[in-house]
Amino acid sequence: MKKRAASRPAAPTSKQLAAALRAQADGVFLARPKPRSPGGLEIVFANDSFCRMTGRDAGELAGLVHTALHADPTDLSKLARWLRSPGRPFTGEGYLLRSDGSTIYAAWSYSAVRDERRRVSEIVATYRDTTEKRRLQEALVHSQRLDAVGRLAGGVAHDFNNLLSVINGYCEMLAAQVSDRPQALREVNEIHKAGLRAATLTRQLLAFGRRQPMNPRVLNLNRVVRDNAEIMSRLIGKAGRLELDLATNLSNVRADATQLQQVLLNLVINARDALRSNGCITLSTSNRDVKLGLNRRATDIPPGRYVCLSVSDNGTGMDAETQKHLFEPFFTTKPEGKGTGLGLALVYGIVQQSHGYINVRSAVLVGSTFEILLPETKEREEDQPSLAPVTPLPTTRGHETIVFIESDEIVRKMVAGMLTADGYRIVSARTPAEAIRLAGEQDRAVELLITPADEPAERAARKLHQRHADLRILRIGHHDTPAPFAWLPAKRQAGLAKPYALSEVLRCARALLDA
Numbered sequence: 089m090k091k092r093a094a095s096r097p098a099a100p101t102s103k104q105l106a107a108a109l110r111a112q113a114d115g116v117f118l119a120r121p122k123p124r125s126p127g128g129l130e131i132v133f134a135n136d137s138f139c140r141m142t143g144r145d146a147g148e149l150a151g152l153v154h155t156a157l158h159a160d161p162t163d164l165s166k167l168a169r170w171l172r173s174p175g176r177p178f179t180g181e182g183y184l185l186r187s188d189g190s191t192i193y194a195a196w197s198y199s200a201v202r203d204e205r206r207r208v209s210e211i212v213a214t215y216r217d218t219t220e221k222r223r224l225q226e227a228l229v230h231s232q233r234l235d236a237v238g239r240l241a242g243g244v245a246h247d248f249n250n251l252l253s254v255i256n257g258y259c260e261m262l263a264a265q266v267s268d269r270p271q272a273l274r275e276v277n278e279i280h281k282a283g284l285r286a287a288t289l290t291r292q293l294l295a296f297g298r299r300q301p302m303n304p305r306v307l308n309l310n311r312v313v314r315d316n317a318e319i320m321s322r323l324i325g326k327a328g329r330l331e332l333d334l335a336t337n338l339s340n341v342r343a344d345a346t347q348l349q350q351v352l353l354n355l356v357i358n359a360r361d362a363l364r365s366n367g368c369i370t371l372s373t374s375n376r377d378v379k380l381g382l383n384r385r386a387t388d389i390p391p392g393r394y395v396c397l398s399v400s401d402n403g404t405g406m407d408a409e410t411q412k413h414l415f416e417p418f419f420t421t422k423p424e425g426k427g428t429g430l431g432l433a434l435v436y437g438i439v440q441q442s443h444g445y446i447n448v449r450s451a452v453l454v455g456s457t458f459e460i461l462l463p464e465t466k467e468r469e470e471d472q473p474s475l476a477p478v479t480p481l482p483t484t485r486g487h488e489t490i491v492f493i494e495s496d497e498i499v500r501k502m503v504a505g506m507l508t509a510d511g512y513r514i515v516s517a518r519t520p521a522e523a524i525r526l527a528g529e530q531d532r533a534v535e536l537l538i539t540p541a542d543e544p545a546e547r548a549a550r551k552l553h554q555r556h557a558d559l560r561i562l563r564i565g566h567h568d569t570p571a572p573f574a575w576l577p578a579k580r581q582a583g584l585a586k587p588y589a590l591s592e593v594l595r596c597a598r599a600l601l602d603a
Contacts, residue, residue: 110136114215115134115194115215116134116213117138122153130152130154134146141186142157156185160183177199180195181193193218194215196214198213249587250499250586253502254499256287256589257499258502260590304442305342309373312345324360324363324369334371339395340466341462342442343444348438350438354432360401370401371398371399372397372398373398374398378461396461401457404455405450405456415433445460445461446461483510484594489513489532489534490513491536492515492539493519493537493539494538494564501516503593504516507594523537523539535559536600537549537561553575560601561600562597564583564586
């Protein structure tokens with residue numbers, strides 16, 4: 089008895105194939121080579137997904153040469169080379185033009201369909217919209233660039249803090265010597281104020297690198313804008329005019345007022361440089377409620393209540409390519425010598441550090457609008473501190489032995505000289521190892537250690553504490569609150585951040601020794 093041959097599945101009909109193509113989630117079109125257009129393909133069929141991707145209906149696509157869909161000629165030249173001798177599927181990715189002139193980013197694959205004589209009869213092209221994936225990848229690369237330059241900025245700021253400690257410290261020493269000469273004291277005071285403002289800049293660099301917490305307070309953005317309106321008007325000068333459009337019942341936010349001032353100044357200066365004739369810069373504030381469902385993407389602003397500060401101008405505006413690179417450090421469209429490219433990078437870092445968000449809208453020859461959204465707080469506004477004038481150093485008349493560790497020679501000489509002049513016996517060292525060696529040569533007990541708040545110095549502090557049970561420690565760091573040494577009682581230690589005032593060193597040292 090013969091076995092029945094296994095039945096083969098019936099070949100799909102053309103209607104079934106068309107239905108399968110229409111059901112594809114990816115965009116698909118069938119095309120045939122167009123003899124009069126070398127490298128061009130005439131579309132004969134497109135499924136619904138491809139119609140949605142391109143913003144065209146099937147009737148518009150039928151008979152269209154596919155070259156009209158690609159934004160980059162390089163992509164077309166690669167496809168033309170493949171079409172001359174199609175073998176394996178041709179894959180690539182790039183920008184597609186939609187019917188309204190906008191673009192999407194897509195990945196594609198082309199395959200050849202051959203007839204009985206092995207000649208190419210049709211081309212099947214499959215497209216997948218990867219715009220969102222590419223945008224997220226670009227956002228990741230952008231974030232990594234900012235992080236890398238943030239670390240660089242943080243390192244520069246640490247070294248700059250040492251120089252500022254010297255400048256501000258010697259100002260305090262000079263103040264005592266010229267206290268009876270009002271004109272000289274005023275000039276020393278101006279130098280000291282400039283040093284304090286420079287210290288604010290280093291905090292901004294550290295905030296940009298996210299290596300130092302800011303000094304947030306509850307404040308109202310209307311007050312920040314009004315307090316800086318005069319200086320901003322002067323910055324704009326004859327280039328245009330400044331207009332304020334401030335909300336009447338504006339909510340409060342928690343942020344660093346000095347940092348926000350820097351944000352405002354940077355944005356206003358950029359707007360001023362973009363102004364044309366009849367230029368106008370508008371600063372406006374408003375309450376903003378981001379509702380659930382409006383943040384469909386991971387990068388969108390989370391739902392919640394925010395306070396919005398916007399800086400708008402009617403200047404030259406920016407194209408899409410410029411907007412992509414706006415917040416990259418050292419990117420600038422200004423002539424050489426006119427800009428560092430750090431202004432907007434610092435703005436970005438400060439807003440991020442404040443748990444806020446920044447949006448940009450711009451069009452060429454229309455103008456630009458920068459919107460900053462900060463989370464709303466129901467707390468009451470706090471009073472803002474002002475810069476204190478330089479005062480002569482206090483006299484504490486010490487006599488104890490102090491070990492001082494500082495790697496920067498200029499800072500070390502200055503602080504050691506100031507403490508010695510006040511009566512203390514100072515053992516100054518460049519490294520923790522040197523401090524341990526010099527402390528072992530002393531014939532008196534070490535009662536205070538002034539040291540960086542890092543791991544090598546902490547190990548040296550432990551060794552000194554084992555030899556001198558009554559040791560107190562003054563930690564010096566690059567943060568507002570250097571990390572405490574957990575093994576030492578809290579009342580026997582204190583912390584200072586660079587750049588510090590010499591008067592603070594004296595007062596903290598005396599307070600620890602008297603505790």
